[in-house]
Amino acid sequence: MASAHSRMRCGEFRTTYQSDMTIFPTPLARRVAIASVGLLLLAPLVLNQYYLNLFIQIGYYGIAALGLNIVVGFTGQISLGHAAFFGLGAFTSAWINNNFGIPVFFCIPLAGLLTMAVGLLVGIPAGRIKGLYLAIATLASQYILEDFFARADWFTGGSAGAMASPFTIFGYVMNNDRSYFYVVLFYVIIMYLAGSNLLRTRDGRAFIAVRDHYLSAEIMGINLNKYRILSFGISSFYAGIGGALFGHYLGFVSAEGFTLLLSIQFLAMVIIGGLGSVMGAMFGTVFMVLLPQVMEFGVHLVGSNNSALTQALAYIKEISIGLAIILFLIFEPDGLAHRWKMIKNYWKLYPFSY
Amino acid sequence: MNFELLTQMVVNGIIVGTLYGVVAMCFVLIYKSTRVVNFAQGEFLLIGAWTCWAMLVKFELPFYVGFPLTLVFMLVFGIALQMLVLRPMIGEPIISVIMVTIGLSMFFQSLVSWIFGGYTKAYPKVFDTESVNIAGLQIETAYIMSLVVSVIIMVGFYVFFKYSRMGLAMRATAFNQQIAQSLGISVKHVFAAAWAISAVVSALAGVVIGMVNGVSSALSFIGIKVFPVVILGGMDSIVGSIVGGLLIGVLENLAEFCDSQWLHLGNMYNIAPFYALVIILMIKPYGLFGTKDIERI
Numbered sequence: 061m062a063s064a065h066s067r068m069r070c071g072e073f074r075t076t077y078q079s080d081m082t083i084f085p086t087p088l089a090r091r092v093a094i095a096s097v098g099l100l101l102l103a104p105l106v107l108n109q110y111y112l113n114l115f116i117q118i119g120y121y122g123i124a125a126l127g128l129n130i131v132v133g134f135t136g137q138i139s140l141g142h143a144a145f146f147g148l149g150a151f152t153s154a155w156i157n158n159n160f161g162i163p164v165f166f167c168i169p170l171a172g173l174l175t176m177a178v179g180l181l182v183g184i185p186a187g188r189i190k191g192l193y194l195a196i197a198t199l200a201s202q203y204i205l206e207d208f209f210a211r212a213d214w215f216t217g218g219s220a221g222a223m224a225s226p227f228t229i230f231g232y233v234m235n236n237d238r239s240y241f242y243v244v245l246f247y248v249i250i251m252y253l254a255g256s257n258l259l260r261t262r263d264g265r266a267f268i269a270v271r272d273h274y275l276s277a278e279i280m281g282i283n284l285n286k287y288r289i290l291s292f293g294i295s296s297f298y299a300g301i302g303g304a305l306f307g308h309y310l311g312f313v314s315a316e317g318f319t320l321l322l323s324i325q326f327l328a329m330v331i332i333g334g335l336g337s338v339m340g341a342m343f344g345t346v347f348m349v350l351l352p353q354v355m356e357f358g359v360h361l362v363g364s365n366n367s368a369l370t371q372a373l374a375y376i377k378e379i380s381i382g383l384a385i386i387l388f389l390i391f392e393p394d395g396l397a398h399r400w401k402m403i404k405n406y407w408k409l410y411p412f413s414y
Numbered sequence: 415m416n417f418e419l420l421t422q423m424v425v426n427g428i429i430v431g432t433l434y435g436v437v438a439m440c441f442v443l444i445y446k447s448t449r450v451v452n453f454a455q456g457e458f459l460l461i462g463a464w465t466c467w468a469m470l471v472k473f474e475l476p477f478y479v480g481f482p483l484t485l486v487f488m489l490v491f492g493i494a495l496q497m498l499v500l501r502p503m504i505g506e507p508i509i510s511v512i513m514v515t516i517g518l519s520m521f522f523q524s525l526v527s528w529i530f531g532g533y534t535k536a537y538p539k540v541f542d543t544e545s546v547n548i549a550g551l552q553i554e555t556a557y558i559m560s561l562v563v564s565v566i567i568m569v570g571f572y573v574f575f576k577y578s579r580m581g582l583a584m585r586a587t588a589f590n591q592q593i594a595q596s597l598g599i600s601v602k603h604v605f606a607a608a609w610a611i612s613a614v615v616s617a618l619a620g621v622v623i624g625m626v627n628g629v630s631s632a633l634s635f636i637g638i639k640v641f642p643v644v645i646l647g648g649m650d651s652i653v654g655s656i657v658g659g660l661l662i663g664v665l666e667n668l669a670e671f672c673d674s675q676w677l678h679l680g681n682m683y684n685i686a687p688f689y690a691l692v693i694i695l696m697i698k699p700y701g702l703f704g705t706k707d708i709e710r711i
Contacts, residue, residue, distance in 0.1 A: 132509060136509075138508070138509050138512065185692065185695060185696050188696070188699070189695055189699050191508050192451050192508055192512070192649070193645070193695060193699055195451070195512055196641045196645060196691065196695070197691070197692060197695050199638070199641060200641070200642075200688040200689075200691045200692050200695075201692070203638075203684075203685060203688045204685065204688055204689065204692070207681055207684075207685045210681070211679065211681070321520075324516055324520060327513060327516070328513070328517075331509075331510070331513055335509070372528050374524075375524040375525070375527055375528035376524075376528070378520055378521075378523070378524035379520075379521055379524045379525055379528070381517075381520060382517045382518065382519070382520035382521030382522075382524065383517070383521055384517075385513055385514070385516065385517030385520070386499060386514055386517040386518060386521065389503065389506070389510050389513060389514045389517070390499070390502045390503070390514075393506060393510055
């Protein structure tokens, strides 16, 4: 296919369905993707602890955000309980590791599968209801699971929390940011490739059909219940993997971390990034992880000796998140992915844009 | 089994339930006329309660001046919110509308906590007597006032929607926006009025609850508790919200009672309504009084 593209492109002309369905739209995009992964592989050698920590955060939140994008952006179901599944993944992985002695290496995918099982269970009522009612039902599941985390001593350690052992592979312990970065990067690549591939399959197209017009989809022979429940399951799987990575990174999982606020932040990532876009989930995550850091930086810049302002930092961070959600929805409802697409389109035809 | 405690808790449930009913009514009012699910309903209570508190404590105004001023402030606030934030959202998908109200809720909650601090603050005393004895039950005066206020609001809503011009316009808009517009109703004004009324009445409820329990961010949780209430009563039914409020109010107190007597699980008071919510959604998603959506292709 590469020969179809000359050195200087003047647009995208596809002649087969196959070329329209490739993961990377152009050879250049593929090369850029591979090069950026290569650059990321070198990152731990150059960057310090602070930046690596940010990268790792972006990694595990990004995986969970992609899961949420599958359910919200691609299937059109609203979930306000994503943080609870994220937490469930973290607790499950720690629990399997502590109680059954299974190495962490296997615990992470296992936690994903168990979270997926719970997600499918929660998805059963979700198959019947939609839109607003589903949003409220998932809100309830968020509170119920949060309550469960706080009281299930056997599973989560109750209010004391659970210890999570570090990630090990062939006896090599990956307990510092430098080595754990590779673990997270590995999972990010796998999960994002799987996510983009999912949307090229029959099931992925069914999700989009359910989102766009569920009645027409049903008439065309798509089993609505099956796909609604399935999308919940897949999204929980992603949340579980993200949560497990989070748990083994911090080494300690506490029940307080997985509140409605985190669920809202996940939704914000998806919306700011762009609903229904795989890379959008990543853009949104980067934005949401960096926003509090930028706020902190700004506050220290403005008044490092102003104690009232530094004390209010937690509030300022939350205000900025709320404001970002509102402003994006009003001024750029299609998110950063749309902006990125526009920039790409501009340069594609530059300098003759007509 | 402790019958005295049981009756006391049921009475508490009814009183708290009427307040839930009032807040749910405000929620339903917005949903019915503008089709916006307001996740920031609890923040209306919070802002109203804090504004009134600031008027009474910071500016040392008497109650009969500070309280109406609060309501005027909330009126302006509601209209401004509708015009600046919600109007651009008309015609957007439901997820965007939900998220924008969630964003508002986050924004105002942290803004208010920043301004007023995170601790519970008590209202200055409005009543001389703490509690009165009715049929052997100790009931706080503020509770009685809240009951009276709630009933007045409910009657007010009934009269408003039945007889006033604006109320009729709102019902017409809720029924069908296009037809209402073609009959000469300004849908813009109706939307603004819905938000304004909702903000004012929520603030009233917020002040009442603030008087009983003190003001803190916990008030905004009532905005979340409203969801079990409206799901039980039906999303678009004013009567349903009152019935739902009473039922949920009694239910959570009964759950608390059962928990303290036999189960000893803890936290049932806050969680029981959500279990109820899930069960209702499974059995009867449109609630007791809600209208079932009929979709045409």
